[in-house]
Amino acid sequence: MTIFTNARLIDPEAMTDEIGWLRVEGPMIAERGTGKPPMGESIDCGGLCLAPGIVDLGVKVSEPGERHKESFASAGRAAAAGGVTTMITRPDTMNAIDSPEVLEFVQRRAASDAVVKVKHMSALTKGREGREMVEIGFMRDAGAVAFTDCDHVVADTKVLQRALTYAKSTGALVIGHPQEPGLSNGAAATSGKFAALRGLPAVSPMAERMGLDRDLALIEMTNVSYHFDQITTARALPALERAKQNGFDVTAGVSIHHLTLNELDVGNYRTFFKVKPPLRSEDDRLAMVEAVASGLIDVISSMHTPQDEESKRLPFEEAASGAVALETLLPAAMRLYHAGQLTLPELFRAMALNPAKRLGLASGRLVEGAPADLVLFDPDAPFVMDRFTLKSKSKNTPFDGAKMQGKVKGTWVDGMRVFEG
Amino acid sequence: MAFRQKHLLGIEPLHPDEITAVLDVAERYVDLNRQSEKHADALRGLTQINMFFENSTRTQSSFELAGKRLGADVMNMSMQASSIKKGETLIDTALTLNAMHPDLLVVRHPHSGAVDLLSQKVNCAVLNAGDGKHEHPTQALLDALTIRRAKGRLHRLNIAICGDVTHSRVARSNLILLGKMENRVRLVGPPTLVPQQFREFGCEIYDDMAEGLKDVDVVMMLRLQKERMDGGFIPSEREYFYRYGLDAEKLAHAKPDAIVMHPGPMNRGVEIDGTIADDINRSVIQEQVEMGVAVRMAAMDLLARNLRASREADKGVMV
Numbered sequence: 079m080t081i082f083t084n085a086r087l088i089d090p091e092a093m094t095d096e097i098g099w100l101r102v103e104g105p106m107i108a109e110r111g112t113g114k115p116p117m118g119e120s121i122d123c124g125g126l127c128l129a130p131g132i133v134d135l136g137v138k139v140s141e142p143g144e145r146h147k148e149s150f151a152s153a154g155r156a157a158a159a160g161g162v163t164t165m166i167t168r169p170d171t172m173n174a175i176d177s178p179e180v181l182e183f184v185q186r187r188a189a190s191d192a193v194v195k196v197k198h199m200s201a202l203t204k205g206r207e208g209r210e211m212v213e214i215g216f217m218r219d220a221g222a223v224a225f226t227d228c229d230h231v232v233a234d235t236k237v238l239q240r241a242l243t244y245a246k247s248t249g250a251l252v253i254g255h256p257q258e259p260g261l262s263n264g265a266a267a268t269s270g271k272f273a274a275l276r277g278l279p280a281v282s283p284m285a286e287r288m289g290l291d292r293d294l295a296l297i298e299m300t301n302v303s304y305h306f307d308q309i310t311t312a313r314a315l316p317a318l319e320r321a322k323q324n325g326f327d328v329t330a331g332v333s334i335h336h337l338t339l340n341e342l343d344v345g346n347y348r349t350f351f352k353v354k355p356p357l358r359s360e361d362d363r364l365a366m367v368e369a370v371a372s373g374l375i376d377v378i379s380s381m382h383t384p385q386d387e388e389s390k391r392l393p394f395e396e397a398a399s400g401a402v403a404l405e406t407l408l409p410a411a412m413r414l415y416h417a418g419q420l421t422l423p424e425l426f427r428a429m430a431l432n433p434a435k436r437l438g439l440a441s442g443r444l445v446e447g448a449p450a451d452l453v454l455f456d457p458d459a460p461f462v463m464d465r466f467t468l469k470s471k472s473k474n475t476p477f478d479g480a481k482m483q484g485k486v487k488g489t490w491v492d493g494m495r496v497f498e499g
Numbered sequence: 500m501a502f503r504q505k506h507l508l509g510i511e512p513l514h515p516d517e518i519t520a521v522l523d524v525a526e527r528y529v530d531l532n533r534q535s536e537k538h539a540d541a542l543r544g545l546t547q548i549n550m551f552f553e554n555s556t557r558t559q560s561s562f563e564l565a566g567k568r569l570g571a572d573v574m575n576m577s578m579q580a581s582s583i584k585k586g587e588t589l590i591d592t593a594l595t596l597n598a599m600h601p602d603l604l605v606v607r608h609p610h611s612g613a614v615d616l617l618s619q620k621v622n623c624a625v626l627n628a629g630d631g632k633h634e635h636p637t638q639a640l641l642d643a644l645t646i647r648r649a650k651g652r653l654h655r656l657n658i659a660i661c662g663d664v665t666h667s668r669v670a671r672s673n674l675i676l677l678g679k680m681e682n683r684v685r686l687v688g689p690p691t692l693v694p695q696q697f698r699e700f701g702c703e704i705y706d707d708m709a710e711g712l713k714d715v716d717v718v719m720m721l722r723l724q725k726e727r728m729d730g731g732f733i734p735s736e737r738e739y740f741y742r743y744g745l746d747a748e749k750l751a752h753a754k755p756d757a758i759v760m761h762p763g764p765m766n767r768g769v770e771i772d773g774t775i776a777d778d779i780n781r782s783v784i785q786e787q788v789e790m791g792v793a794v795r796m797a798a799m800d801l802l803a804r805n806l807r808a809s810r811e812a813d814k815g816v817m818v
Contacts, residue, residue: 136806274696277611277632347612393610
């Protein structure tokens, strides 16, 4: 039994942020209150924030295939240091996680190596090639929490329609990447004056809305449970809002990079800022922040994508996309808190409660009976990010050298301490 | 103000006074190049390496000649045939060359920003001879010198850049330079080949040649870059020539003394009518080539001065 005393409790369900205490009994939260804490072994939080551990929807661990970029052990350490207590991993590995056998392999690796909880997503089509659906029923039975081809858009609408129809019958959640693949083919930046000046191949932000519109029509046809991995442009929001109002089972996410950076950050062809979809305009960024505040966008995720130095030390067009973010998710999110744009309960609603709810997990809450997955952090502690201090094997963070605030002081998974800061 | 750059990676980092400084030095080299004794010694003892990751005849020979006339040891490397094919990365190639102690690296590369990346890894002066669809600074400087000599000034002119702007690094460098020198720049071409975002930089954009050329002092034609296109941007070359090719009828909308420019190589009968290109009263296309050598001599001369000064300053300093 442990009692966290003098803690600023961030409850994303009740949307409260108040000083109190929390009693953990074994792997569960047993009791919570304000005022005088009960007697027992206690941890004095010194007024720092205690929140449900982050449930990060869309982490790439590069096993199988590219263990030199990230393993379950290194990703687990990075997650614990970043306050992430559950990683929902992506199937865009080499090979793709598209059969029960591969799924079993990663489950075994995760269980033996990672210090935090790991749930796995499956590819939607074999090899993420957009031709044949995977064994959705078997994969669900084997523990896949969602089905996605990640950034490979299923271009053949008939294939997608069948996969969604079938997924609906099994009750599976499908995650899609809203993008018109023909329009965005070869693009490295968002079209606009910055890309025009830099001479980079660019994609119109409209490509996202076109992809979204197609998928929404298919959702209407099939009634499948659907989540958009990343909505990043203002023009996609009205269609999303309408679909939600019409009662479809649809949710949406956004990456922390699209909430805290814009296209100008690419500056002089800095490849650590190359992500997919590409960074957007400042207007789009602000619209996304507002959509998270209003709840239209449900989930904030790290979209953790490890890349080694060699894949980034190339001309911008040739460089690989993606950024590591397990450890920078929380401090980057604190930028939005300190800017007065999002409250702490709003942030943890998007980073913990909503993704857990969407995947049917019990975590993400700070109430009696919930798993004791917790993060203790100081939202104000300042530091300068040095990418070589990251616990990830890959160091490709766009926040290298950035002044940030927000330090994790401790992370607990099922009541066990997995990180001490 | 003197020319303070360590590299010439683009027009964007240049101050207007630095542009003027390059052009003024280039004027002197124009005179030198017209004499029978064409040698100077500004680059004596220095090594110049031309690295062209993309095919080029004109730019490469212009740089080669410029270096030789200034007394440098010039080496040409055709990168397409070399280690790039064996899988070496750009940075490794740069480091390999750097170990040979070059003083001037002239680089052309098919990707935007690649020359910039390379310049961060070497300790010599780097000249961008064209990177992807980004910049081609010496072309813009030679165009500026040509305009200044033909028009007597390089400010308050109306200049139309016509044709395939989207795929053109020449257009980007030119519109930045001409903007810095306070000219009015128009972009004229089919909307599929002219990025509308350039309007935000203060360019006027036209999709009609007659309107676009009305009362301009300079008509700058661009080559239709078929090799950079990934699909249909225009229906056919004959329709393109009919609507956007420069012929006498379209040129009649410009000022009577307007000059016609083209960075070469030309596609006669596609973007420009042969008789206009050959009209010595209107076309300054041959002069552009001449100015090219002079401007490249000037740019390398100025960079070499800065290089020598910084090496002098580093002498005796522990590094």
